[in-house]
Amino acid sequence: MSADVAVDAALTAPVHAEPGTTMTHTLAAWASDPARSRGRRHPQAPAPTRNEHQRDRDRIVHSTAFRRLVYKTQVFLNHEGDLFRTRMTHSLEVAQLGRSIARALALNEDLVEAIALAHDLGHTPFGHTGQDALNEALREHGGFEHNLQSLRVVDALEERYPDFDGLNLTFETREGILKHCSRANAVALEAAEPGGVARRFLDRTQPSLEAQLCNLADEIAYNAHDIDDGVRSGLITLEQLEAVPLFDTYRREVLREYPDLAAPRAGRRLLYESIRRMLSAQVYDVIAATQARLDHSRPASADEVRRLPPQLGFSPAMREQSIALKQFLFQNLYRHPQVTQTMALARQVIQELYACYCAAPQEMQQGYADKAAQAEGPQRVVADYIAGMTDRYASREHGRLTGRTLWE
Template identity: 70%
Template sequence: MAGLTADLPPLAAPRAEDLAPWACHSAHSRGRRHPEPDAPTRTAFQRDRDRIVHSTAFRRLVYKTQVFLNHEGDLFRTRLTHSLEVAQLGRSVARALRLNEDLVEAIALAHDLGHTPFGHAGQDALNTCMAEHGGFEHNLQSLRVVDALEERYPHYDGLNLCFETREGILKHCSRANAELLEAREPGGVGRRFLDRTQPSLEAQLCNLADEIAYNAHDIDDGVRSGLITLDQLQDVPLVARFTRETLTAFPALGGRRLLFEAIRRMLSEQVYDVMAATQAGLSQWQPESTDAARQAPALLKFSDTMRAESTVLKRFLFANLYRHPQVVAKTVQAQQVVHELFACYMDDPSQMKGSRPPEISVARAVADYIAGMTDRFAAREHERLTGRCVIT
């Protein structure tokens, strides 16, 4: 290896003076569960990003959906395009706040790896199926993907990512599951849910970028689908404000250009709001290190005004898009597919491809198998096993 790397350029790490004291420095990472030598031309977080992008679970995201099922249209968001949008928003804010962009990107690209087929409908159905077997949490499943389910390397299961990346992937976790994680990995990624401390600022940023991205693209996809209209959205102050602002600048604008410009301005305002609110919090708390930032309240945040406006938007989308009769009808179909797949595999585990690791239960193996499916594979498997086509 030394002969191959002798003429390579220096490691492309962010300079220490370019990162804030509260940012995560790759050179100070808490490391990987299985120690490995450093890569010659990539930082630890860049290496994590690359492993995520090359993973099987990441490729599957292109056929896993957000709100609309995969076959309903080529232009609706998928888990993959959503993850890319979260990464773009996160990197923009990270650069302005002098946080570690590479870590933000790695977390953003991996945060949905554990999502089931059929969006939240599939997740809720699988959680119901697993009620007597420990339940199902998609954030915990994302961690499970990168820790155990990916099979790419000869010496260990999973992707062997850095602690900081894994910490950011685990956005939510029940206390019961946190205790199980803590028993397996003392002081690891489950500890903060027991101590009530925060994750890194990079992880906090990804959580907000996720919210900003899905609110914006669910507006776009909802209007594109015809299930909601721009006129309806004028009842939402956040959208109405930027629609008026756009029409003031471009009085003749209409149609999709009006929608796109209003969304663009809303996105920009939310990003700038996060930057300002976070800088105010950092000035107040003045954390001197990454760990000091973890001990403070959540510092990556909206202002109170923007938080209230964002909440109104989310309530509108819940009532008018996620609970639209057409979406509910698809939800019922998707949940039937997941329930019946689970029952079929529990009755005959040999119907699943691959082998079950002896240390996990049949139910958990079934949940892993279903969670890893794309929308279309789940629909095909259901039809194969039941002889019925449910997804229309």
């Protein structure tokens, strides 16, 4: 069956469900229905015009942490160019991909969007390098996980409401935000919230299909935009990408239809069209493969999905191609000498900021300085402060505290 035929079949398949009472389309039986949400940690009256997951999405969009994503970068740092992806643009792309797939599978689009927009709220400045540096610095104090930090942001660090800390999101959104979690952290979270969002890491059960979808949409978006940013930067070339079957299949297809795009001046159009087709193929594959699994397992509810093996994902062939693409990007982009040199400087910024603030917590903004003074030790408060920084604020603070500028 071709990808187009498969996705058409998925889109027209009957939906085995009662309508969700507050959704604009019919939900599948295995979808997360906002009317059946497990609720919020602090009970609140329903909103008159929005369902619970729409409400979550709106709270996330209006949060301080979400606004900061516009100056938190992915692979390329903020000073390296204006057109490279940031955590903000990445999150928007994940939300777009997630909603498209959710709509085809009759899942809860609003929940998918909320998870997608919040999944990187806990990321440090300077991408994964900042996370690794903080994790090393906090090795004797519980470490640092960006997924756990994202949950910490929405549960405790946002200060917007008079009655509670955090955004008071629903269980389902919080469950999706906590994509990964070490066993030690899961045990601690379970002790504080029995039967809560960390329980599945101890029971080895699955999250909702919407959460599974966001995990995969994150991966799809990463692979696509890192190709784009990598070629734009000049660190990888279209010629190198000929060795990647998942990309080269569509590059050759585009050139057969538009031979004029082989000209060097047309490289940008060739790149964009190849990525667009690659994205479409992955989306169609996810829809068809997932629908086939669900038609076989026929879960009667979202909770039953949690007790099954993962249901949402690529076909085996597409998974293999996706892994090959990730390996290419790891070897040729993420480990490129120019990237590793810049990230070494970024690691130094985070390490020195951490040391400075731990030695002199009063150098932090007043609210954090006050929290550090009240804590048994300043380490976690310092980590919260640094993790919330944008790339440029971290660079500016590093210069202020050390008197040095590591890059222009």
